[in-house]
Amino acid sequence: MDAARLAALETAALEVEQHVAADGWDAPPRLFALVPTAELLAAEPALAVQLGPADPEALTPVEQEDLPEHDTLDELLAGxxxxxxxxGAALVVERLVLPPEAEAGMPGDEQEALDWLSSHPQRQEVRVAVxxxxxxPRACVLRMRAHEEEVLRxxxxxxxxxxxxxxxxAD
Known part of the structure; x- marks a missing residue:
């Protein structure tokens, strides 16, 4: 894997997480197309003022607004x-997570598991950008609500x- 290309993907993941973070927590999933910045600037030269000179490997995230109605994230992605x-694509979602050792007592029923997780004392709220x-190639960024200044990559x-x-x- 080309190091510059992987760095561009990691930068895009961080950019979308920071973009969503500017709106605060408790947000719905946000989806982005990743397009080559150089191609975008060739098609839309006026964007050069906003985006600056095109790094040949740079990716520009383009937010997809008005996502289709969905009950679950799986349902959204399937459509x-x-x-x-x-x-490429990028997705930012918020989740509740537990340390692995705490997951042992999770109920099997989905709704019971959600209720259990929501009230568990070891739960952590995270925002994940993938x-x-x-x-x-893949890149992930994770920010914990309790430690907003730290970003895991x-x-x-x-x-x-x-x-x-x-x-x-996939085609």
Missing amino acids: IGWPEGVL AVLRDG GPDLVPALAEALAATL
Whole structure:
């Protein structure tokens, strides 16, 4: 994997998380197309004022507004498909998480599990940004509500979510 390309993907993941963070917590999922900045500027030269000079590897996140109605994130992602010019996608979601040792007592029923998780004393609220490219690279950014100044980064922080987002790019 080209280091500059991976750095551009990581930058895009961080940018979308920071963009969503500016609106505060308790937000719905937000979805972004990732397009090559150089191609975007070639098609829309007026954007150069906002975006600056085009790094050949840079990606520009384009927020997808008016997402389709959905009951679950899986349902939303199952209904998403991207045109060929979109190199990748990014998704920002908020979740409640527990340390692995605390998950042992989680009920099997989905609603009971949600209620249990919501009231668990070890729960943490997190905002996760996942970015994927059509040809496989992934980047993740995770921010905990209790420690907003800290950002965790890594390609495999939420592998199932990255896989589900990557499936939206499959031909």
